Amino acid sequence: MENEAGALSRVAGLFSARGYNIESLSVAPTEDPTLSRMTLVTTGSDEVIEQVTKQLNKLIEVVKVIDLIDGSHIERELMLVKVKATGSGRDEIKRLVDIFRGCIIDVTDKSYTIELTGTSSKLDAFLEALDSSAVLETVRTGASGIGRGDWVLKV
Amino acid sequence: MSVELTGAEITIRCLQEEGVDCIFGYPGGAVLFLYDELFKQDKVRHILVRHEQAAVHAADGYARSSNKVGVALVTSGPGVTNAVTGIATAYMDSIPLVIISGQVPTNAIGLDAFQEVDTVGITRPCVKHNFLVSDVSELATTIKKAFYIASTGRPGPVLVDIPKDVTQQKIAFAYPEKISMRSYNPVIKGNLKQIKKAVELILSAKRPVLYTGGGVILSDAAKLLIELAKILNFPCTNTLMGLGGFPATDKQFIGMLGMHGTYEANMAMQYCDVLIAIGARFDDRVIGNPKHFSNENRKIIHIDIDPSSISKRVKVDIPIVGNVPDVLRELIKFLKSTKEEPDQNALKEWWKQIDLWRERDCLKYDRQSSIIKPQMVVEKLYEVTKGDAFITSDVGQHQMWAAQFYKFDKPRRWINSGGLGTMGFGMPAAMGVQLANPKGKVACITGEASIQMCIQELSTCKQYKLPLKIINLNNRYMGMVRQWQEFFHGNRYAESYMDALPDFIKLAESYGHVGMRIEQPEDVESALKEAFKLKDQLVFLDFITDQTENVFPMVPGGKGLSEMILV
Ligand SMILES: Cc1cc2nc3c(=O)[nH]c(=O)nc-3n(C[C@H](O)[C@H](O)[C@H](O)COP(=O)(O)OP(=O)(O)OC[C@H]3O[C@@H](n4cnc5c(N)ncnc54)[C@H](O)[C@@H]3O)c2cc1C
Ligand SMILES: Cc1ncc(C[n+]2csc(CCOP(=O)(O)OP(=O)(O)O)c2C)c(N)n1
Ligand SMILES: [Mg+2]
Numbered sequence: 241m242e243n244e245a246g247a248l249s250r251v252a253g254l255f256s257a258r259g260y261n262i263e264s265l266s267v268a269p270t271e272d273p274t275l276s277r278m279t280l281v282t283t284g285s286d287e288v289i290e291q292v293t294k295q296l297n298k299l300i301e302v303v304k305v306i307d308l309i310d311g312s313h314i315e316r317e318l319m320l321v322k323v324k325a326t327g328s329g330r331d332e333i334k335r336l337v338d339i340f341r342g343c344i345i346d347v348t349d350k351s352y353t354i355e356l357t358g359t360s361s362k363l364d365a366f367l368e369a370l371d372s373s374a375v376l377e378t379v380r381t382g383a384s385g386i387g388r389g390d391w392v393l394k395v
Numbered sequence: 396m397s398v399e400l401t402g403a404e405i406t407i408r409c410l411q412e413e414g415v416d417c418i419f420g421y422p423g424g425a426v427l428f429l430y431d432e433l434f435k436q437d438k439v440r441h442i443l444v445r446h447e448q449a450a451v452h453a454a455d456g457y458a459r460s461s462n463k464v465g466v467a468l469v470t471s472g473p474g475v476t477n478a479v480t481g482i483a484t485a486y487m488d489s490i491p492l493v494i495i496s497g498q499v500p501t502n503a504i505g506l507d508a509f510q511e512v513d514t515v516g517i518t519r520p521c522v523k524h525n526f527l528v529s530d531v532s533e534l535a536t537t538i539k540k541a542f543y544i545a546s547t548g549r550p551g552p553v554l555v556d557i558p559k560d561v562t563q564q565k566i567a568f569a570y571p572e573k574i575s576m577r578s579y580n581p582v583i584k585g586n587l588k589q590i591k592k593a594v595e596l597i598l599s600a601k602r603p604v605l606y607t608g609g610g611v612i613l614s615d616a617a618k619l620l621i622e623l624a625k626i627l628n629f630p631c632t633n634t635l636m637g638l639g640g641f642p643a644t645d646k647q648f649i650g651m652l653g654m655h656g657t658y659e660a661n662m663a664m665q666y667c668d669v670l671i672a673i674g675a676r677f678d679d680r681v682i683g684n685p686k687h688f689s690n691e692n693r694k695i696i697h698i699d700i701d702p703s704s705i706s707k708r709v710k711v712d713i714p715i716v717g718n719v720p721d722v723l724r725e726l727i728k729f730l731k732s733t734k735e736e737p738d739q740n741a742l743k744e745w746w747k748q749i750d751l752w753r754e755r756d757c758l759k760y761d762r763q764s765s766i767i768k769p770q771m772v773v774e775k776l777y778e779v780t781k782g783d784a785f786i787t788s789d790v791g792q793h794q795m796w797a798a799q800f801y802k803f804d805k806p807r808r809w810i811n812s813g814g815l816g817t818m819g820f821g822m823p824a825a826m827g828v829q830l831a832n833p834k835g836k837v838a839c840i841t842g843e844a845s846i847q848m849c850i851q852e853l854s855t856c857k858q859y860k861l862p863l864k865i866i867n868l869n870n871r872y873m874g875m876v877r878q879w880q881e882f883f884h885g886n887r888y889a890e891s892y893m894d895a896l897p898d899f900i901k902l903a904e905s906y907g908h909v910g911m912r913i914e915q916p917e918d919v920e921s922a923l924k925e926a927f928k929l930k931d932q933l934v935f936l937d938f939i940t941d942q943t944e945n946v947f948p949m950v951p952g953g954k955g956l957s958e959m960i961l962v
Contacts, residue, residue: 242578246515246527257520287706294703300524300544303578395577 243269243276247301251278254299260284260292264317264360264382275303275395279384281360303395312388318355319363320345322377323370325352333370340366351376359383397569402531403428403562406495409538411438412570415466417457417830418442419450423470424510425497428562442830442859445851447474449823451481451552452849455490456827459810460785460835462615464491464546465827471497472510475517480817482552483521487814488636489613491550493541494522500560501529514556523551531564536571543574548581549701550613581700585717585725593671593696593713594729600669601741602748603629606652609636609813610674610699610719617641617806619723620673626730628742630749632660634675636813639803644782649749650758653681654950655795658757659749661948661956665691672697672711674719676704678814685709687955698722757948757961758799767916769793769868769940773800776838776866779923784836785828787811789821789845792874795946797840819848822865826852829861836927838864844873844893853906856933864926865935867899870942878945882960903935910935 241247248267255262260282267278282292289307296305308315325333326349333352337344342356356366360383367375387393400408406429410418417440422430433441444450447469454465465485469478475496485492499508515527524544526537534557541553597603605627611620617640624631624647631641632652641648650657652664664670664682670693675681682688685708695711697704698719705714715722760770773796776784786801787810788794794811803809810828812820825839846867856863876891900910909932913922919938926934948959 249516250519253519287710291703291707298701298703300576300579 241276241278241299241303242301243274244301247276247299248278250299250301251280251296254295255282258291258295260288264380266382266384279382281383304393306393308385308387311391313385314388315359315383315385316357317360317363317383318357318381319366320379321354321356321367321370321375323352323354324350324374324376326350329371329374333374336366336369340369342366397567399565400568401428401432401563401565402534402557403432405531405534405566405568406538406557406562407432407436407439408568409535409570410466411436413464413542415439415464418466418468419444419453419457419827420468421447421450421470421474423472423474423497425471425499425559426468426474426562428559429468429495429497429557441468442826442855444823444826444855446849447477448481448819449826449849449852449855451478451485451492451494452817452820452823453827453830454492454494455481455485456787456810456824457831458485458490458492458827459824460807460828461831462807463831464493464542466493466495468495469497470510471499471514472512475512475514479518479521480819482518482554484812484815484817484820485552486521486523488812489550489609490552491545492552493538493545494552494554496554496556497562498527498556498558501558502560504558514554518554521552522554523549525554525556527556528558528561531561531566534561535568536574539571539574540576544579548579549704582716583718583721585698585715585722587725589713589715590722590725591729593715594726594733596669596694596696596713597627597671597730598733598735598737600629600737602666602668602745603627603671603737603742604663604667604669605629605631605641605671605673606634606664606675607631607637607640607673608634608675611637611640612806614674614700614719615806616674616719616723619720619727621645623723623727623730626727627737629671630663630746632656632664634678634681634813635798635811637675638798638809639806642804643802644804649753651798652956653678654683655799655946655948656950657799658755658948658959658961659752661950661959662752663749665956668693670695672699673723674699677707677709679708682709683950683956683958684953687958690955755961757959759962760944764916764941766941767913767919767938769796769870769938769944770800771916772866772868772919772938772940773797773840775920775923776840777801779920779927780836780838784808784838785810785825785832787821787825787828787837787839789839789841789848790816790818790875791842791845792870792878792944792946793840793842793845793868795875796868818845821845822852822856822863823849825863826855826859826861829863830859836864838866840866840868842874843867843869843871843896843899850902853903853908853933857907860931861933862929862931863933865903865933867935867937868940869896869899869937870940870944871896872942874944875946881945882949882951899935899937903933908933908935910937912937912939914939
């Protein structure tokens with residue numbers, strides 16, 4: 241969509257006004273600074289998704305809408321988690337982070353801050369694997385998606 | 396270097412460049428520089444209304460009756476909030492408007508400044524698009540875009556919010572001749588493959604119906620629709636917004652359909668095998684219960700410029716995205732070039748069935764009544780104006796009787812709020828219609844409740860000598876509300892009685908107009924004739940009508956089209 245003030249609120253407003261749900265939404269400018277790219281995750285029947293797509297296309301600032309589910313695609317989300325890390329727990333958490341290919345990016349004597357990217361379900365799995373009482377804080381970006389292979393989304 | 400103009404000068408110049416001859420507005424602090432520039436020129440006429448809601452309705456009536464973009468100018472804060480009802484009304488009926496609103500200076504935005512509201516935020520859900528102009532360098536292009544977006548594709552209102560300091564800043568003026576936007580390119584031509592499929596389906600039809608709506612009016616496609624209908628000899632029904640798109644006096648016209656549509660139109664709609672929907676959006680007041688509608692097997696072709704109108708409430712078989720005239724031209728070309736035609740015997744049988752339904756005479760009412768029947772007033776109005784008037788209406792029973800009993804043969808003659816159903820629309824809209832059609836006869840069919848919602852505009856009508864004929868069907872009730880209470884709420888008429896009514900005659904007179912009260916059926920015709928003889932006067936005709944009359948047929952909420960309540 242056009243990288244303009246107000247474009248994001250039009251999308252958000254559309255979803256609330258028409259009762260569609262937003263599971264996550266992530267947006268930032270692209271290599272062309274006049275354009276932003278948004279990845280929006282929503283759920284609904286085929287009819288609802290068809291309407292969502294049409295309604296998004298109708299927004300004047302939206303340049304193009306694709307449903308990534310229609311083709312094979314890659315999806316990634318970034319998560320930062322701050323966990324309690326003391327005593328023997330420290331090693332265990334470190335091992336878990338390695339298994340999930342995350343990194344510990346900040347350390348104190350009481351806590352670790354972990355960075356992890358992957359599909360949203362991988363991030364969920366990581367959180368489940370952690371002892372929930374150890375989790376102090378989580379921040380997630382919501383998914384970003386892109387098509388696989390040589391195919392590119394051009395405007 | 397070219398001379399520099401202020402933002403205010405630029406705004407007015409843009410309006411001139413767009414060929415705008417008339418705008419509707421109300422001044423205030425944030426738009427004073429704009430008003431100053433209006434004062435200094437005479438190409439754009441300004442009509443001072445008495446309430447900003449009326450400014451937008453008037454611009455709306457102007458647009459609906461002329462196919463030009465209507466323009467309204469309002470100040471920040473309360474000016475804008477007053478205008479919102481008008482904007483939403485135009486949005487729901489897809490009417491091309493440009494609304495220019497003043498805003499507090501850019502450096503005051505966000506500081507809860509005097510008369511500041513988040514105009515772009517408040518209006519976002521009820522405009523096709525809106526802009527906040529934050530720098531004078533963007534002003535001319537933004538206004539150009541506003542007119543372009545409002546009038547192309549599926550039309551709609553576009554708002555341009557201009558902070559006061561932007562109207563003072565100076566810059567060289569150049570009005571862009573053309574605009575192109577990568578993110579906005581409405582489809583005009585229909586897909587030929589789809590059109591061919593549609594032709595095949597049309598040729599196979601045994602019980603066809605043409606169901607047409609506001610899209611035919613908005614795109615000036617009435618002539619092509621008639622041509623198509625004549626080639627095929629198919630029956631045609633119009634939505635409330637589509638009336639006049641097909642001549643009501645033509646024998647192929649089977650009336651309006653929907654909640655208060657005719658028996659024949661609703662039965663044909665329910666039991667057809669091929670439905671050709673043209674610029675109509677399968678509204679809930681049109682198809683009744685969608686499940687009940689889908690119980691019958693039929694194939695649907697849907698022509699609409701807005702993809703989101705297609706398969707929204709009813710799944711269609713052949714969608715054609717495109718501009719109605721462009722698609723109809725292609726359809727007609729194919730039909731003319733093929734030797735095939737639909738099964739004529741089947742079509743004859745279908746017409747026989749429709750004629751049987753017609754015999755039910757679903758719009759009958761007591762013509763012998765000693766109390767004035769509202770239907771009779773509309774029929775007489777039709778006769779007295781020879782079917783040639785512009786008719787605006789408010790919202791309620793009178794609106795439905797106007798739609799049922801005034802036979803519109805031409806498009807853009809029937810002006811009403813269908814989608815939002817805004818009481819108070821009628822008189823200000825009629826002002827806009829009269830200004831767009833100075834020689835036209837303009838009547839506003841209203842009710843004693845609706846008319847009071849914008850009654851202050853009688854003053855505007857006086858100032859600009861607008862000789863409207865106000866047809867007040869005075870049943871002392873919010874009749875439409877009372878009807879629902881009678882049918883669905885055990886006759887408990889909660890707050891629907893209109894107590895303490897003004898003396899409308901004296902009221903009209905106090906504004907310098909002519910008032911007439913008509914209480915006997917035999918006086919209806921002569922009163923109407925007399926009123927239309929007063930060519931230069933607004934005449935307020937207060938018809939004291941039957942309090943208990945109801946609108947029939949009626950498809951109750953949640954029921955199917957064939958489950959009408961009949962007289
Ligand atoms: C009291 C009351 C009772 C009502 N009862 C009824 C009733 O009995 N029957 C009834 O029909 N309505 C009734 N209505 C009105 C109803 O609410 C809807 O406003 C109306 O049915 C919609 O009409 P439409 O389908 O023609 O769509 P419109 O709102 O006129 O929409 C036009 C359609 O055409 C499309 N379009 C626009 N321009 C073009 C173009 N250039 N090319 C192609 N497509 C285009 C648009 O995208 C849109 O889908 C009632 C309203 C009120 C207030
Ligand atoms: C602004 C607004 N408020 C409320 C309504 C709900 N409403 C629909 S019809 C109606 C009654 C209209 O009464 P009147 O103008 O006397 O017309 P009648 O039905 O009696 O012909 C009301 C209150 C509305 N449509 N618009
Ligand atoms: Mg009434």
